[in-house]
Amino acid sequence: METLSRERAHGGEQVVCRHRSESTGTEMVFSVFVPPHAPGARLPVVWFLSGLSCTHANVTEKGEYRRVCAELGLVFVAPDTSPRGEGVPDDPDGAYDFGLGAGFYLDAVRAPFVEHYRMRRYVLDELPALIAAEFPVDLSRQGITGHSMGGHGALTLGLSNPNRFRAVSAFAPIVAPSQVPWGQKAFAGYLGSDRALWRRHDAVALIEDGARVPALLVDQGDADPFLTEQLRPELLREACAQAGIALTLRLQPGYTHSYYFVSSFMDDHLRWHAQRLG
Amino acid sequence: METLSRERAHGGEQVVCRHRSESTGTEMVFSVFVPPHAPGARLPVVWFLSGLSCTHANVTEKGEYRRVCAELGLVFVAPDTSPRGEGVPDDPDGAYDFGLGAGFYLDAVRAPFVEHYRMRRYVLDELPALIAAEFPVDLSRQGITGHSMGGHGALTLGLSNPNRFRAVSAFAPIVAPSQVPWGQKAFAGYLGSDRALWRRHDAVALIEDGARVPALLVDQGDADPFLTEQLRPELLREACAQAGIALTLRLQPGYTHSYYFVSSFMDDHLRWHAQRLG
Structure with a gap:
């Protein structure tokens, strides 16, 4: 594991690392915020999974989670959203909603994606x-x-x-990918036509x-342009x-799909997690 | 004035605008956060001036100011750091510390910079x-x-x-530009050799x-790579x-020159301003 950067922030450390992943067969980058803590302490951890086209960097820069993680003593980990690099197949048209940046947190079974697109195993195990x-x-x-x-x-x-x-929440999640265009495209591409398999990746x-x-806990902006078709x-x-x-489903008036929305309610989510993680 | 984006955030609105500036003779972009407020209210305003190579976008995305501005009822404005666009002269070598992204918040008197580099007039008046x-x-x-x-x-x-x-603070400022390389280069380029004139732009x-x-109020990271030569x-x-x-000069242990540093102490600065702005 290679440390790409390590920055003091809100009394803790924001770290970005790269490592060779056995799950994806590629190098993967992730970020970890470690709050201030007593020597030897082991802290609860919240995983933040990012959306289409993102890397670890979007929430790391725009998520506004460090202050409250420092207050609550939470480690915050942000993985990438897909394998990347030479030899990793992408959407044939380079679309943002499939392939690179769009791993959908599942293990693909279809060629050519089966070889690298193993984000479920990566996030759950490795x-x-x-x-x-x-x-x-x-x-x-x-x-x-x-x-x-x-959020999906x-x-x-x-x-x-x-x-x-012990705690699960989401910001503007794709709740039923089998029933919406983003999910149908991704599942057909990664999983094929077996709808029984799709159901195991559909909340x-x-x-x-x-x-x-x-x-x-789910927050959703009511001015989100993807609300009625995809979410x-x-x-x-x-x-x-x-x-x-x-x-707890909260429709937040006037909010869109951006990180201005995510960061506005990040405090609430992290407090909700901290309550349940003790 | 053209509104480029308007996003609900922390109960208020984060707006980005473009307008034709008489001061610089160019189009200029700035961001404004307006916190939630009663109809008809007029709110105190904090100006945030960004550093070398930045635009309005750096602090807007990474500054983590919206939550506390919403709490305190502060408007937060982030201008650009220089004129930009066709015909605006830059550093002859394209360096980051002069020309585009490096206006130094003064009105240039030397050709060819005198025509557009009028950031002091822009920020103070227009x-x-x-x-x-x-x-x-x-x-x-x-x-x-x-x-x-x-910060300078x-x-x-x-x-x-x-x-x-009524309130003045800074994060890792260039406090004496006449005595350090960044400032000496900029002042020679924009102002010429008249050291009496330099003194009017040197804290x-x-x-x-x-x-x-x-x-x-000044915060300064003690791991800032520019600490001893430039700051x-x-x-x-x-x-x-x-x-x-x-x-109040606080040396913050382990902090560098990045927005991880700025965002870590943004709350403190905004509370300090709010106390003085009533």
């Missing part, structure tokens, strides 16, 4: 082991959140691993199929109501 | 009038701050206009020559001690 080896985290206290495609990732990984993630379908967490939070509301999941 | 006409600000309550070259700008404009700026010289403000806060400490100016 990166936590690396983080635990290199940083003062307590893996018994993990929360997960994310934005847009990363947070919800699906959280619902699939309720014993691991609403997972809930319909029995996945449960105690509670979810459709009402589908999550219906699924949670049916399933008895305590969903 | 932009406040425009802001007051278009946004709900109270120009009787202005504070000024900035980073690096922009905040100190010199603040010291030169103590009746206008330490201004204080030596009688300029006074009641108090200054030299001890010169400001000595000048303030001689002059009886209540300088």
Whole structure:
């Protein structure tokens, strides 16, 4: 693991690292904020999964999470959104919503994507082991959140691993990728036509199929241009109501899909996670 | 004035605008954050002057000022750091420390810079009038701050206009440009060899020559790579001690010159301004 930068911030350290990933077969870059802490302490960790076209850098620069992570004693990790580099296949037209920057937090089964697009394994297994080896985290206290495609990732990984993630939230998530254009394109490309497989990577379908967490916090801007076609939070509301999941879904008036939206509600999400991570 | 973007953030609005400037003879871009406020209210305003190579965008994206401006009811304005565009002369070698992105908040007197490099007039006269006409600000309550070259700008404009700026602070400022390479290059290029003229744009010289403000807040990272050659806060400490100016100079351990440093102490500066702006 190579440290690309290490900066003092809000009393802690904002670190950016690169490492060779066995999951993706590529080099991967991630960022970690470590708040001020007592020597020897092991801290709860919140994973932030980013959206289409992003890298670790977007939330690291614009997410405004460090002050409250320092206050609450949370480690904050931001992975990349896909494998990258020579030999990694991309969308044939170079579109932003598939391929590079658009890994959808699943393990592809279709050629040519199966070789490198293994973001689920990377985020669930490889990166936590690396983080635990290199940083003062307590893996018994993990929360997960994310934005847009990363909100999809947070919800699906959280619902699939309720014993691991004690807190799950999302900002403007794609709640039902099987039912919307972004998700249908990605799932067809990475997973093929097997709709049963799609359901294992779709938050609403997972809930319909029995996945449960105690509670979810979701913020969504009502001026988000992707609200009605791609995000459709009402589908999550219906699924949670049916399933008895305590969903707090807040429609935030006037907010769009940008990091101005994410950063405005970052404090609330991190406090929500900290309450549940003890 | 053209609105380039308008985004809901922290309950207020982050706006980016472009306008034709009479001062610089170019189009200029700036950002304004307007916090939530009662209809008809006129709010205190804090000017943030950015450093070498920056535009309005650096602090707008990385400054982490919106949450506390919303809490305190402060308007926050971030101008560009120089004129830009076709016909605007740059450093002959394209260096980052002169010309484009390096206006030093003064009005040039030397050709070919005299025609467009009029950032002092722009920041002191033209932009406040425009802001007051278009946004709900109270120009009787202005504070000024900035980073690096922009810290130099905040100190010199603040010291030169103590009746206008009721609060003056700076992050890692160039306190004595006449005595350091960045400032000597810029002043020679924009102002020529008249050292008496240089002193009117040098915070330490201004204080030596009688300029006074009641108090200054300055933060400086002790791991800043420019600390000993370009920034030299001890010169400001000595000048303030001689002059009886209540300088709060905080050397922040481990911090560098980046926006990780600026954002870490933004809250403190804005609270300090709000106290003085009523």
